[in-house]
Amino acid sequence: MIRVEGLTKDYGARLAVDHLTFHAEKGEILGFLGPNGAGKTTTMRILSGYMPPTSGKVSIAGFDVVEQSLDVRKRVGYLPETVPLYQDMTVFEYLKFMGNLRNVDDIDDRVEDVLEMVHMEERIDSYISSLSKGMRQRVGLAQALIHNPDVLILDEPTIGLDPVQIIEVRNLIKELGKEHTILLSTHILSEAQQICNRVLIINKGKIVAEDTPQRLQQHLVGVQRFALQVTGDGEGIADLVAKVPGVKQVQAIRDGQIEFETQPGYDSRPQVARAVIEANYDLLELRAISMSLEDIFLELTREDE
Numbered sequence: 001m002i003r004v005e006g007l008t009k010d011y012g013a014r015l016a017v018d019h020l021t022f023h024a025e026k027g028e029i030l031g032f033l034g035p036n037g038a039g040k041t042t043t044m045r046i047l048s049g050y051m052p053p054t055s056g057k058v059s060i061a062g063f064d065v066v067e068q069s070l071d072v073r074k075r076v077g078y079l080p081e082t083v084p085l086y087q088d089m090t091v092f093e094y095l096k097f098m099g100n101l102r103n104v105d106d107i108d109d110r111v112e113d114v115l116e117m118v119h120m121e122e123r124i125d126s127y128i129s130s131l132s133k134g135m136r137q138r139v140g141l142a143q144a145l146i147h148n149p150d151v152l153i154l155d156e157p158t159i160g161l162d163p164v165q166i167i168e169v170r171n172l173i174k175e176l177g178k179e180h181t182i183l184l185s186t187h188i189l190s191e192a193q194q195i196c197n198r199v200l201i202i203n204k205g206k207i208v209a210e211d212t213p214q215r216l217q218q219h220l221v222g223v224q225r226f227a228l229q230v231t232g233d234g235e236g237i238a239d240l241v242a243k244v245p246g247v248k249q250v251q252a253i254r255d256g257q258i259e260f261e262t263q264p265g266y267d268s269r270p271q272v273a274r275a276v277i278e279a280n281y282d283l284l285e286l287r288a289i290s291m292s293l294e295d296i297f298l299e300l301t302r303e304d305e
């Protein structure tokens, strides 16, 4: 449904999206997870046909976003980061207006249908200015659905909502995911874990990991993290351990205690233990720490390499 190959976008000198390749199928909710500035919004605007890529190929439901952007827009529903809602319109007027822009037939019926989908039938005559932020976000979803698109592109759909509204919008997205192909961006890891079937982690315009939320976690347990403790203040212990082959990211935790990571496939523990003892420290503990998905995300998107 969504095919992206070598997608690249630069804003002048700045490379916002750097050779992204991925795909998403019907019935799939693909999560686009990354910190601010990772390139999520840029990618989504290109996929929605609102901005051309610098290079690379993107097709939506078989249509090319550059050469067939009108066909693409017919098949894509886009919820931008901030939805431009007209405060002085009612929900009905607004959705009718958006539907007419997209040449939707039987617009009155269709407005009722999409309001049912987002569970807002009873607010059809409310002014947009009177709605809560969560309700407005649902109106945003309703406008994305008005022309019955196959693909939904949702840019940080729960940003700024309160916890109750967040749960409502997430449940709604999960429901919609059964019938649509959804690409959803978020910088919240637990959100990606809860809603998505598959997650792409992007950083600085590049994909740094791609898998199911469950497998990402298992995989990256391969990046091992260990805690080590010696008696006393352990002066110099961090520098010593950092020199052991296969060890990276040594972190002082408190006096006599450090944590370190090893390169995937490396078990440096015997060498670390030997180095510590040979340097006359009293080794109290050396144990593996399992990494949470949160740690993995931070690891993958760390600023300084």
Ligand SMILES: Nc1ncnc2c1ncn2[C@@H]1O[C@H](COP(=O)(O)OP(=O)(O)O)[C@@H](O)[C@H]1O
Pocket: 011, 014, 015, 016, 034, 035, 036, 037, 038, 039, 040, 041, 042, 043
């Ligand atoms: N219109 C623009 N002009 C110049 N640079 C931009 C523009 N939009 C975004 N950028 C830059 O491109 C990068 C990616 O931004 P964006 O796609 O908004 O990331 P995200 O949505 O993941 O936060 C950032 O470094 C951002 O500063």
Ligand SMILES: [Mg+2]
Pocket: 040, 041, 042, 081
């Ligand atoms: Mg963004």
